[in-house]
Amino acid sequence: MGKPKLAYYLAGGCAGCDIAIVDLADYLVDVLNAVEVVFFAPTLADVKYKDLEELPDGSIDVGFFSGNVRNTEHEHIAKVMRAKCKILIAFGICASCGGIKGLVNLHDNKEILEKAYKETFSTDNPDGVLPSPKVVIDGKYELELPELTPARALNQVVSVDYYIGGCPPHYEHIKRAMEALLSGQLPPKGSWITMGHAVCDVCPRNPIKRGRKKTMVKDVKRTIDLPIPEDECLLEAGYLCFGPVTQGDCGARCPRVNMPCRGCGGPIPGVKDFGLKAMSAIGGVLEEIDLADKVIDPVHLFYRYTLPVSLLKPIEKKD
Numbered sequence: 317m318g319k320p321k322l323a324y325y326l327a328g329g330c331a332g333c334d335i336a337i338v339d340l341a342d343y344l345v346d347v348l349n350a351v352e353v354v355f356f357a358p359t360l361a362d363v364k365y366k367d368l369e370e371l372p373d374g375s376i377d378v379g380f381f382s383g384n385v386r387n388t389e390h391e392h393i394a395k396v397m398r399a400k401c402k403i404l405i406a407f408g409i410c411a412s413c414g415g416i417k418g419l420v421n422l423h424d425n426k427e428i429l430e431k432a433y434k435e436t437f438s439t440d441n442p443d444g445v446l447p448s449p450k451v452v453i454d455g456k457y458e459l460e461l462p463e464l465t466p467a468r469a470l471n472q473v474v475s476v477d478y479y480i481g482g483c484p485p486h487y488e489h490i491k492r493a494m495e496a497l498l499s500g501q502l503p504p505k506g507s508w509i510t511m512g513h514a515v516c517d518v519c520p521r522n523p524i525k526r527g528r529k530k531t532m533v534k535d536v537k538r539t540i541d542l543p544i545p546e547d548e549c550l551l552e553a554g555y556l557c558f559g560p561v562t563q564g565d566c567g568a569r570c571p572r573v574n575m576p577c578r579g580c581g582g583p584i585p586g587v588k589d590f591g592l593k594a595m596s597a598i599g600g601v602l603e604e605i606d607l608a609d610k611v612i613d614p615v616h617l618f619y620r621y622t623l624p625v626s627l628l629k630p631i632e633k634k635d
């Protein structure tokens with residue numbers, strides 16, 4: 317038997333997930349010796365889409381898809397990857413839940429293009445030219461751009477076998493996931509590949525680990541409200557930390573450096589809507605319900621990484 321074949325595609329993402337693979341450092345050498353990389357686009361290899369399209373269906377053992385699905389090109393390659401890969405993994409929170417760039421769904425595409433290409437302070441576009449799906453250059457060269465779609469998680473386009481959280485996934489967790497893949501020790505299809513702990517479970521600030529009960533939250537603060545306590549539970553201190561409802565495969569990286577968890581690890585198992593669960597968890601520990609009024613911009617806070625897969629559907633704008 318030959319080495320397992322691996323493919324990787326970056327769609328609507330920032331390439332941070334690709335960098336996280338490089339963060340595997342010396343273990344990356346072991347991975348590259350153990351697999352045959354047949355496609356890695358667009359960041360690592362000079363490959364063309366037809367290289368992937370021409371492979372027989374089901375001929376790739378594992379496919380990693382990072383970034384969300386934000387245009388017709390992403391959608392096409394998602395379908396090609398699904399056809400070619402025996403196992404398809406949503407890699408990182410953009411692919412798994414839409415990610416931070418899924419917040420784009422709060423606006424329509426016209427509004428976004430007008431803002432980006434005409435209205436920003438640094439824009440120099442006197443003719444007000446906007447990107448167009450078809451452009452003819454010199455009257456003879458026809459160029460095509462993919463069309464924007466709403467931001468979607470991968471499973472809103474094709475079926476997904478496994479999910480890996482993180483923005484980006486932490487390199488130690490990627491290593492564990494790679495070991496599981498190479499050894500075939502995988503959870504049931506449709507699962508997250510996770511240690512199964514919440515961020516609070518692995519957080520050194522957890523009051524329970526320090527031998528005392530949790531206390532109610534007496535104030536709501538923002539991270540600009542200094543000083544942030546060095547060692548107590550951030551949530552108890554009023555900084556809205558999503559550690560109770562977030563998978564802790566990162567090892568509680570943010571609370572360890574004085575920042576509240578924002579939920580990039582993805583929802584703990586069994587949660588259908590991260591934002592609703594986070595609101596419920598936070599609401600349940602506020603000493604006074606009026607404290608909820610101090611939460612500024614709740615949509616961006618609670619749905620920072622998961623808006624496209626929320627059970628709450630966007631309200632359609634009326635003219």
Ligand code: SF4
Nearest residue numbers: 329330332408410483
């Ligand atoms: S999950 Fe984060 S690091 Fe990965 S592509 Fe999305 S924004 Fe970038």
Ligand code: SF4
Nearest residue numbers: 516519549550557559
């Ligand atoms: S709420 Fe945040 S700071 Fe508190 S124990 Fe959980 S992860 Fe740590």
Ligand code: SF4
Nearest residue numbers: 566570577578580581
């Ligand atoms: S602590 Fe939360 S926001 Fe920070 S890396 Fe971990 S899961 Fe992501």
